[in-house]
Amino acid sequence: MATITMDTLEKTYPGAAEPAVKGISLDIADGELIVLVGPSGCGKSTLLRMVAGLETITSGTLRIGERVVNRLEPADRDIAMVFQNYALYPHMTVYNNLAYGLKNRRFPKAEIERRVQEAARILEIDAFLGRKPRQLSGGQRQRVAMGRAIVREPAAFLFDEPLSNLDAKLRVQMRVEIRRLQRRLRTTSLYVTHDQLEALTLADRLVVLNAGQVEQIGTPSVVYDRPETLFVATFIGSPSMNLVPTDFVRSHANGHMPPLSDRADIIGIRPDSLLLAEPPEPATPLPATLELFEPAGDVSHLYLRLETLPEPLTARVQGRPSLEEGAPLTLWVRHGEFHPFEKETGRRVE
Amino acid sequence: MQTKRSTFPAGWLPYALVAPQLVITLIFFIWPAGQALVQSVQRQDPFGFRTTFVGLDNFSRLFADPLYMNALSVTFVFAVGTTLLSMSVALLFAVMVNKLIRSRDGYTTLLVWPYAVAPAIAGVLWWFIFNPTIGILPYILDMLGYDWNHRTSSTDAMILVIIAAAWKQISYNFIFFLAGLQSVPHSLIEAAAIDGASPMKRFWTIVFPLLSPITFFLMVINIVYAMFDTFGIIHATTQGGPAQATNILVFKVYMDGFIGQNIGYAAAQSVVLMAIVIVLTVIQFRYIERKVQY
Numbered sequence: 001m002a003t004i005t006m007d008t009l010e011k012t013y014p015g016a017a018e019p020a021v022k023g024i025s026l027d028i029a030d031g032e033l034i035v036l037v038g039p040s041g042c043g044k045s046t047l048l049r050m051v052a053g054l055e056t057i058t059s060g061t062l063r064i065g066e067r068v069v070n071r072l073e074p075a076d077r078d079i080a081m082v083f084q085n086y087a088l089y090p091h092m093t094v095y096n097n098l099a100y101g102l103k104n105r106r107f108p109k110a111e112i113e114r115r116v117q118e119a120a121r122i123l124e125i126d127a128f129l130g131r132k133p134r135q136l137s138g139g140q141r142q143r144v145a146m147g148r149a150i151v152r153e154p155a156a157f158l159f160d161e162p163l164s165n166l167d168a169k170l171r172v173q174m175r176v177e178i179r180r181l182q183r184r185l186r187t188t189s190l191y192v193t194h195d196q197l198e199a200l201t202l203a204d205r206l207v208v209l210n211a212g213q214v215e216q217i218g219t220p221s222v223v224y225d226r227p228e229t230l231f232v233a234t235f236i237g238s239p240s241m242n243l244v245p246t247d248f249v250r251s252h253a254n255g256h257m258p259p260l261s262d263r264a265d266i267i268g269i270r271p272d273s274l275l276l277a278e279p280p281e282p283a284t285p286l287p288a289t290l291e292l293f294e295p296a297g298d299v300s301h302l303y304l305r306l307e308t309l310p311e312p313l314t315a316r317v318q319g320r321p322s323l324e325e326g327a328p329l330t331l332w333v334r335h336g337e338f339h340p341f342e343k344e345t346g347r348r349v350e
Numbered sequence: 351m352q353t354k355r356s357t358f359p360a361g362w363l364p365y366a367l368v369a370p371q372l373v374i375t376l377i378f379f380i381w382p383a384g385q386a387l388v389q390s391v392q393r394q395d396p397f398g399f400r401t402t403f404v405g406l407d408n409f410s411r412l413f414a415d416p417l418y419m420n421a422l423s424v425t426f427v428f429a430v431g432t433t434l435l436s437m438s439v440a441l442l443f444a445v446m447v448n449k450l451i452r453s454r455d456g457y458t459t460l461l462v463w464p465y466a467v468a469p470a471i472a473g474v475l476w477w478f479i480f481n482p483t484i485g486i487l488p489y490i491l492d493m494l495g496y497d498w499n500h501r502t503s504s505t506d507a508m509i510l511v512i513i514a515a516a517w518k519q520i521s522y523n524f525i526f527f528l529a530g531l532q533s534v535p536h537s538l539i540e541a542a543a544i545d546g547a548s549p550m551k552r553f554w555t556i557v558f559p560l561l562s563p564i565t566f567f568l569m570v571i572n573i574v575y576a577m578f579d580t581f582g583i584i585h586a587t588t589q590g591g592p593a594q595a596t597n598i599l600v601f602k603v604y605m606d607g608f609i610g611q612n613i614g615y616a617a618a619q620s621v622v623l624m625a626i627v628i629v630l631t632v633i634q635f636r637y638i639e640r641k642v643q644y
């Protein structure tokens with residue numbers, strides 16, 4: 001059990017022109033599950049590996065608990081890591097895979113036995129303890145990788161996209177299990193993913209990274225409901241948020257505009273905020289033409305053309321409304337669901 | 351799984367295509383082997399006028415001959431020594447080169463070169479280096495207080511031939527070990543580091559076991575090499591001496607057959623050698639068929 005404190009951590013790979021991680025500061029509370037999310041190449045893995053001790057820290061301070069661990073070997077940092085490809089030792093049985101870290105730390109045999117059995121029971125892999133990793137399915141391997149992390153009872157878990165090699169169904173199942181396990185063990189965790197659904201469902205707090213920098217830190221609901229930057233606004237949420245110039249909205253609003261800052265020249269609107277009928281709350285109308293109708297199970301996606309705008313807007317509505325492609329219609333946006341941004345700085349302005 | 355195969359109309363073409371290979375195999379391998387088999391049950395008089403059938407007489411004489419027994423044990427020591435030395439040095443080099451990033455290709459190229467040197471030339475090279483009168487190594491050893499003379503000391507002679515034979519094989523083993531090391535996933539090493547294993551421990555408990563298929567393959571290859579491919583080295587350095595100390599089986603065949611003109615006796619020895627090769631090959635194939643062990 002421990003906190004993790006990052007103070008302006010920076011990483012420049014040898015020979016690289018630009019740092020991969022640019023001065024990240026983050027305080028992780030004891031027992032918290034932090035998810036690092038961001039597009040490919042934004043430095044998520046790099047940051048995680050710096051915490052693990054697998055990459056050197058170019059500058060800044062990293063503390064696990066009260067200790068500064070910048071120069072400690074991975075083994076001395078009291079962390080456990082779950083790798084994307086699981087990194088199970090192929091020539092060892094599941095039992096020995098779990099026991100390896102304990103043996104290296106010279107735990108007594110009886111204690112190793114007790115901990116391995118306990119972890120195997122929690123993860124329901126007791127039946128496979130005698131098998132080699134190649135004799136296991138992807139999901140079972142994943143559990144063994146988790147087991148190897150929990151037997152050590154470390155101060156922190158580090159996960160680098162641990163579910164990305166599983167099929168969609170198994171991924172949901174393992175996601176729930178990781179959450180349950182983390183709640184139960186209350187071990188401080190840092191979890192990397194680029195799957196935003198995973199990020200939103202797992203995180204106590206979300207850290208959105210872009211090009212080596214933090215865009216926003218907050219609970220999933222805050223990040224979703226109040227994105228602080230244009231990047232976060234369009235990165236989190238699927239389908240992604242629509243961006244419309246304020247002037248365009250104002251010219252069609254017939255005076256139904258919410259109070260906005262002068263600097264707000266772009267308005268973000270989530271696909272589910274585009275309504276087909278006028279709501280009881282104050283709302284702004286937008287005239288549009290239905291370009292394409294896309295049923296997606298219990299919801300439908302509408303691609304809507306707004307006269308002078310180059311890009312169509314995306315709306316998500318419940319069920320399958322009977323609409324004709326090419327027909328003109330009026331969309332309504334509640335005033336509370338406007339996300340005003342300033343284009344130049346890319347920041348939210350209110 | 352289904353494999354796609356193209357079929358040729360049965361006719362002369364397939365036979366014509368394999369014919370050159372068959373002819374070469376027949377003339378250079380099967381025929382001499384057959385000759386050896388035939389001669390191993392015959393005895394010729396010293397002038398080659400008369401050949402008599404003697405059954406397994408040559409073989410029973412062989413296994414009763416203390417000189418042959420000596421050659422067997424010398425070969426054993428030589429093969430094991432050469433294999434151990436060349437494989438351990440090659441593994442050490444491969445591990446070190448694998449740690450490099452930018453200069454890796456350069457070192458690899460340099461380390462592969464010795465493989466291109468013919469055994470006899472390698473032998474001459476070592477003959478010069480170790481020459482008790484003019485060689486550089488005995489000179490240095492002398493300063494350290496060791497009196498090197500492979501012409502009188504059987505231990506020195508054995509060390510000399512083992513070094514000379516292993517030297518060339520290091521290149522070959524090195525390439526295989528390096529390829530093997532590069533195929534060990536990096537995340538395994540990282541996982542072991544997090545699991546608290548020291549670099550040494552990581553090597554012996556993770557990397558080395560994962561190399562075991564390659565190690566086994568190389569072991570067989572090296573033993574075969576040491577037993578059958580080192581004639582040139584022995585010939586150029588010790589000539590089997592002193593006092594039979596480095597007289598390995600292949601060299602003894604040559605000495606008895608061509609120098610001693612005891613054709614039947616030498617043929618019986620080559621038949622024994624053939625049997626050893628067959629056993630080693632079977633082991634090799636058996637193992638490779640079963641593929642990786644983990």
Ligand SMILES: Nc1ncnc2c1ncn2[C@@H]1O[C@H](COP(=O)(O)OP(=O)(O)OP(=O)(O)O)[C@@H](O)[C@H]1O
Nearest residue numbers: 013014016020039040041042043044045046047194
């Ligand atoms: N060993 C390395 N040497 C040099 N540059 C590297 C190295 N590893 C990563 N980088 C660079 O650092 C940046 C961040 O990489 P990183 O692996 O942290 O991205 P990521 O966010 O984990 O991406 P992904 O989602 O694709 O895994 C990238 O631009 C990458 O090219």
Ligand SMILES: [Mg+2]
Nearest residue numbers: 044045046160
């Ligand atoms: Mg990554």
